[in-house]
Amino acid sequence: MSTEIHSTSDTISEQAAESTFHEVDDPGREIPAIEFRNVVLAFDERVILNNLSFKVMKGETKIILGGSGGGKSTIIKLVLGLLKPDEGTVLVDGEDITEHSEDQMMRVRKKIGMVFQEGALFDSLSVYDNVAFRLHEQGVPEDEVEPEVRRMLRFVNLEDAIDKMPIELSGGMRRRVGIARALVGDPKIVLFDEPTAGLDPPTARTICELAMKLRDLEDVSSIFVTHEMNNLDYICSEYAVVDEDGKVVFEREGERLCLINSKVMMMREGKVIFSGTDERLRRAEDPYIMRFLRGH
């Protein structure tokens, strides 16, 4: 009996190790989830993005920092194909989307979840219908839609609000419903456009925790656009794990684990002025970065 148990647990460990190594060695993971190559975008005379190049690898979170009007949100619109670059190339999961038509982009967008600044919930639809929007559009039967919507609302801790209308929700709740809506269909790329702007610190922390859960437990690649430094502190120094009771807990990086799946990129007037880890960012001597970090 005991030999049987041993042999079963050995098989599980071997399978787990194999799958882990397989995942790490998967050549598909070397293809960036998102890549910008020398992207230039201007509106009339105003240059928004100036020769921008960067990559977001699979399972990585790229935090894009910068002041208002620096071109941060434009990057997200380019990834979604809501805008087209004047020059350069945008790749999503290795696919060049620069010249894609609206119909072709509809297929690409199915891989991407997008969380908007104010949630951008559809006013005329209930929370349930907002979260179920993508599934309803795909013609998924209602008996499959409801469990999926409830699963997503549980993920953002808002199952009780399922029948409410967006007008009845607080700012933080709207963003969380927006996150639930973005995660339907389990996209492997999630884009956050200033999701914590204007929120109180505990609610902002909740939103960051959701981003961390996606990164660490769901292997999601994401771009997290923000200008709030506490977002950076949370996402770059903490990680999500499941404890022995099956609960998700957040631990600080340290001797046990050093986070390498979160990178920071800082933008100013359409150019990247910093790219690297948060530790390097804090040691940067650029006056603009120092002022941004200090807040004055």
Add this chain to the structure above:
Amino acid sequence: MNFATRGLLELQETTLLAARAFRGIFKRPRYLSEAIAQMDAIGVGSLTIIILTGFFTGGVLTVQTFPTLKSYGAQSQTGYLVAVSLVRELGPVLCALMVTGRVGSAISAELGSMVVSQQIDAMRALGTDPIRKLVAPRLWALLVSLPLLTVLADVLGIFGGWVTAVALYSVSSSVFISAVRDGITTDDLIGGIVKPLVFSLIIGTISCRQGLSTEGGTVGVGRSTTRAVVLASIVVIIADYFLAKALQVILGTQ
């Protein structure tokens, strides 16, 4: 960009929008339930104003024309004049203008609000084409509703004219009705249906285009709503002139 270039660009974008909306009608998914909901909002919702507009327009036509016709001894032709004026011109044009004011402004404001609150971007990000989901059902609803509303306005206008003629000027009911029958020809009825179809395209595409091109927050929504109503009203009146002439040529009534 100068005025002419801006105008041409606007014309191009509005035409492209109409073409894409039409293509969307024949592709899956078809938003039939949205189209029916829009028909309810546009058609059923406009009934009250169309009933009032039609009835009183017919009434005032009788009030204005009866004394003149009487001075020529042609008061028996009041029904003829009221019916022809309504079916050929006033019914389609007044109906289109009323619908522009009520529905065109609502479409533009609704789509404009969705643009400024990023709901349109969210829809595209979720893999849904807003032109097929929002513009095509509204165009369909207008194409079905406006001709029906126009027919209703014509009927109620003639009824209003009859009530006024009989009650105020003691015109015999049978004389009025027989003049109406003599006045309306098949060509008038064809024109009375073709015009609302063209007007509904004008109102729909202009309102949707103005709404979807909203910029500048809530102030922008107000601006695009005003622009939608003014532009659609002017284009309806200009189109009416050319349609009237074209229909005369096509139907051989010139």
